[in-house]
Amino acid sequence: xxxxxxxxxxxxxEHLRAWxxxxxxxxxxxxxxxxxxxxxxxxxxxxxxxxxxxxLQYNLLTDATCVDRFPMExxxxxxxxxxSIPRRARLRLKTKLSGSDPVSDSLxxxxxxxxxxxxxxxxxxxxxxxxxxxxxxILLPDDWEGHPLRRDFPTQGFRDVPSTYIPAFxxxxx
Amino acid sequence: MSTTVDTPIGAAKTMVLNMGPQHPxxxxxxxxxxxxxxxxxxxxxxxxxxxxxxIEKSCEDKTYSQAITLTDRMDYLNPLGNxxxxxxxxxxLLGLEIPKRAQYVRVMLVELQRISSHLxxxxxxxxxxxAMSVFLYCFREREEILKIFELFAGQRMMTxxxxxxxxxxxxxxxxxxxxxxxxxxxxxxxxxxxxxLTKNRIWMGRTQGIGYITTEDAIALSMTGPTIRASGLAYDxxxxxxxxxxxxxxxxxxxxxxxxxxxxxxxxxxxxxxxLKIVRQAMDKIADTGAIRTEAPGVVPPAREKMKTEMEALIxxxxxxxxxxxxxxxxxxxAVESPRGELGCFVASDGSAKPLRVHFRSPSFINLQAxxxxxxGQILSDVVACIGTIDIVLGDVDR
Numbered sequence: 152x153x154x155x156x157x158x159x160x161x162x163x164x165e166h167l168r169a170w171x172x173x174x175x176x177x178x179x180x181x182x183x184x185x186x187x188x189x190x191x192x193x194x195x196x197x198x199x200x201x202x203x204x205x206x207l208q209y210n211l212l213t214d215a216t217c218v219d220r221f222p223m224e225x226x227x228x229x230x231x232x233x234x235s236i237p238r239r240a241r242l243r244l245k246t247k248l249s250g251s252d253p254v255s256d257s258l259x260x261x262x263x264x265x266x267x268x269x270x271x272x273x274x275x276x277x278x279x280x281x282x283x284x285x286x287x288x289i290l291l292p293d294d295w296e297g298h299p300l301r302r303d304f305p306t307q308g309f310r311d312v313p314s315t316y317i318p319a320f321x322x323x324x325x
Numbered sequence: 326m327s328t329t330v331d332t333p334i335g336a337a338k339t340m341v342l343n344m345g346p347q348h349p350x351x352x353x354x355x356x357x358x359x360x361x362x363x364x365x366x367x368x369x370x371x372x373x374x375x376x377x378x379x380i381e382k383s384c385e386d387k388t389y390s391q392a393i394t395l396t397d398r399m400d401y402l403n404p405l406g407n408x409x410x411x412x413x414x415x416x417x418l419l420g421l422e423i424p425k426r427a428q429y430v431r432v433m434l435v436e437l438q439r440i441s442s443h444l445x446x447x448x449x450x451x452x453x454x455x456a457m458s459v460f461l462y463c464f465r466e467r468e469e470i471l472k473i474f475e476l477f478a479g480q481r482m483m484t485x486x487x488x489x490x491x492x493x494x495x496x497x498x499x500x501x502x503x504x505x506x507x508x509x510x511x512x513x514x515x516x517x518x519x520x521x522l523t524k525n526r527i528w529m530g531r532t533q534g535i536g537y538i539t540t541e542d543a544i545a546l547s548m549t550g551p552t553i554r555a556s557g558l559a560y561d562x563x564x565x566x567x568x569x570x571x572x573x574x575x576x577x578x579x580x581x582x583x584x585x586x587x588x589x590x591x592x593x594x595x596x597x598x599x600x601l602k603i604v605r606q607a608m609d610k611i612a613d614t615g616a617i618r619t620e621a622p623g624v625v626p627p628a629r630e631k632m633k634t635e636m637e638a639l640i641x642x643x644x645x646x647x648x649x650x651x652x653x654x655x656x657x658x659x660a661v662e663s664p665r666g667e668l669g670c671f672v673a674s675d676g677s678a679k680p681l682r683v684h685f686r687s688p689s690f691i692n693l694q695a696x697x698x699x700x701x702g703q704i705l706s707d708v709v710a711c712i713g714t715i716d717i718v719l720g721d722v723d724r
Binding site: 181182184186210211212213214216218219220230232236239241243262263264265266267268271275288289290291292299300302304306 | 684
């Protein structure tokens with residue numbers, strides 16, 4: 152399991168705090184996983200630090216996703232999962248975005264692999280990434296309306312709903 | 326679709342060729358817009374989503390145990406691996422300990438699944454490049470693995486055998502003989518594939534030096550699995566972050582340094598042999614009797630026998646299947662090594678009986694991102710080799 156020891160974690164948090172006192176707004180430890188909540192304004196700087204600092208070396212961006220906590224505010228939590236291959240450690244970076252202004256800095260300059268992951272988040276959650284080179288829908292058709300993974304988007308969708316159509320029962324063979 | 330290649334179509338030297346989505350060598354429904362200068366690919370823009378089924382959204386509308394059947398349908402060559410990663414994530418959220426016997430059965434089945442997935446990969450990759458007979462041999466052996474799955478789960482492909490807290494059923498009578506028979510047969514069959522391909526002049530010509538990617542580029546593009554291991558980096562979750570008792574098994578992580586299609590072929594063949602080693606060890610470790618599910622009233626369904634004798638057990642059973650169970654609020658991310666790379670599952674709970682968010686980090690999706698890097702500058706016929714070598718499953722790409 153991807154567990155950092157608490158000792159290891161403190162080193163990471165202290166290291167980031169020593170670099171910039173504002174970098175770590177909050178630390179959450181749950182089931183052996185560390186989540187560092189970073190203010191939106193310095194997300195890219197913190198990510199760059201995570202990659203380049205010789206004592207952190209989070210060189211692989213493994214996953215990026217987003218959670219919608221509608222109707223709470225700030226409703227979006229943008230999540231990046233990092234792996235440090237040399238240190239055998241995992242870390243979760245999180246930043247909170249409000250529903251009225253769901254915009255964050257793209258992390259493509261830090262990890263080029265963020266490209267499609269951020270396109271997927273844009274497509275399904277409607278988060279916009281400044282500095283993204285190719286922010287188009289990736290899974291849904293370009294003319295799709297809305298962002299289906301938002302909690303206020305019904306699972307059945309807004310269109311193509313056979314709402315009034317009731318199929319006739321077929322008579323069993325006699 | 327309005328996806329186009331940036332440069333003006335029909336301008337001086339290049340033309341735009343649309344490959345897919347109904348192309349046999351795109352392994353499903355992948356469309357690639359290719360800008361060609363003669364036969365050389367100048368630019369490639371993949372276009373996905375033809376198989377998007379909204380599995381992540383559907384999971385939010387189901388209880389935790391109902392969502393297992395959806396994971397089967399994601400990467401349809403690795404249903405047991407998908408079951409495993411989802412169950413591990415929910416179990417982490419709940420803080421459950423799984424009995425050793427169930428863990429070993431999980432490892433054995435997932436490794437058999439890896440072999441069967443690599444067999445499909447090898448067969449289809451070879452048929453793409455013109456070697457028809459390998460396909461037939463690979464599917465013959467895959468059939469034997471599917472028969473083992475049918476024995477265990479009653480289903481050949483959509484198994485749903487791994488459940489939250491353990492396994493769906495006790496291993497069936499006669500499983501040992503079936504797996505032993507397969508283990509006896511398989512090593513020489515792997516040798517047969519190598520005889521057909523490894524020193525084959527046409528195969529070498531079609532794969533060597535094709536689809537080259539450096540380790541640095543592979544890491545930067547978040548590639549994982551055989552593609553990164555063939556670029557010289559031994560990144561494998563089974564060793565890096567062991568799960569399901571993998572630390573108790575003795576096996577190697579093969580790596581190659583040639584970083585091309587041929588290297589990735591050799592690597593996957595070596596992985597099949599390693600998987601056979603793990604299956605053999607797992608078989609010895611699995612005891613004949615013992616618990617296959619952990620004891621967690623209200624979360625894990627009680628044993629059939631208990632339900633018939635204890636009233637509480639019956640109540641729990643009823644409640645689990647009608648209203649589900651509610652893990653504590655929190656988040657968990659688990660990554661396993663699927664045949665294609667790092668398969669991750671992120672589950673967020675808000676304390677209710679349905680997940681707030683389920684997200685799958687699918688290896689095919691992220692590895693496919695590197696496709697333009699692999700094929701730009703190559704000739705058109707190598708595009709097929711490069712798509713094959715990444716080993717994408719479109720169900721996993723689009724989810």
